[in-house]
Amino acid sequence: MEFINIVFHPHIHCIVSGGGVTKEGNWLQSKRSKDRFIFPRRVMEKIYKAHFLKQMYSKFCNSELQIENAEK
Numbered sequence: 001m002e003f004i005n006i007v008f009h010p011h012i013h014c015i016v017s018g019g020g021v022t023k024e025g026n027w028l029q030s031k032r033s034k035d036r037f038i039f040p041r042r043v044m045e046k047i048y049k050a051h052f053l054k055q056m057y058s059k060f061c062n063s064e065l066q067i068e069n070a071e072k
Helices: 041-061
Strands: 019-021 027-029
Touching: none
Parallel strands: none
Antiparallel strands: 019 027
16 A cells, blocks of 8 residues: 655635525525535524624724715
8 A cells, every 4th residue: 555645735624505695685505405514504503693793893893894885
């Protein structure tokens, strides 16, 4: 058996959603996922939502958030 020494090993890790948002703003479930996820979906939803809102709030407080066509 031959062993390969992998010193330079570029790669990425990512989490892919089990669907996506349509142009109308509705969630469209992936046909392949059928609720087979690595993590419990509801738990990930809560964690992601909390993280996303925290980052948005931080950017808003630091005047880093730019919203097009927003009334002042």
